[in-house]
Amino acid sequence: MGQSLQPEPSGERSDGRKPAELAEKGSALEQGLCVIVDSFYRYAKGPPGAKALDQAAFQHLLRNELSRQLTNTEVQEAVARIFAKLDANQDQRISFEEYWQLITWICQVIRHRDYEQQ
Ligand SMILES: [Ca+2]
Numbered sequence: 001m002g003q004s005l006q007p008e009p010s011g012e013r014s015d016g017r018k019p020a021e022l023a024e025k026g027s028a029l030e031q032g033l034c035v036i037v038d039s040f041y042r043y044a045k046g047p048p049g050a051k052a053l054d055q056a057a058f059q060h061l062l063r064n065e066l067s068r069q070l071t072n073t074e075v076q077e078a079v080a081r082i083f084a085k086l087d088a089n090q091d092q093r094i095s096f097e098e099y100w101q102l103i104t105w106i107c108q109v110i111r112h113r114d115y116e117q118q
Pocket of ligand 1: 086087088089090091092093094095098
């Protein structure tokens with residue numbers, strides 16, 4: 001891991017960092033893991049160490065990054081249902097740990113759809 005992952009300042013993407021760099025370094029798995037983390041921090045807001053996704057940021061992440069894996073990412077009610085399901089501590093924010101549950105769920109869907117139906 002020759003690179004450090006610094007949280008993005010309030011949802012903005014810093015120039016000259018991450019995805020392009022990530023694409024050139026490491027295995028596909030290593031790149032994928034870095035992209036999972038980076039994708040959270042590109043949308044998360046809040047102070048360093050406590051960044052999280054509010055519902056608007058969560059919807060942007062779903063719509064921009066996961067619209068081919070999830071349906072209805074444009075539908076506010078559908079997004080709100082996923083948000084409520086993931087928001088384990090009900091603080092109206094999705095922490096990295098709660099986001100990780102979404103990643104786990106999507107990985108399970110991919111696994112069943114693409115690797116266990118053959
Ligand atoms: Ca939460």
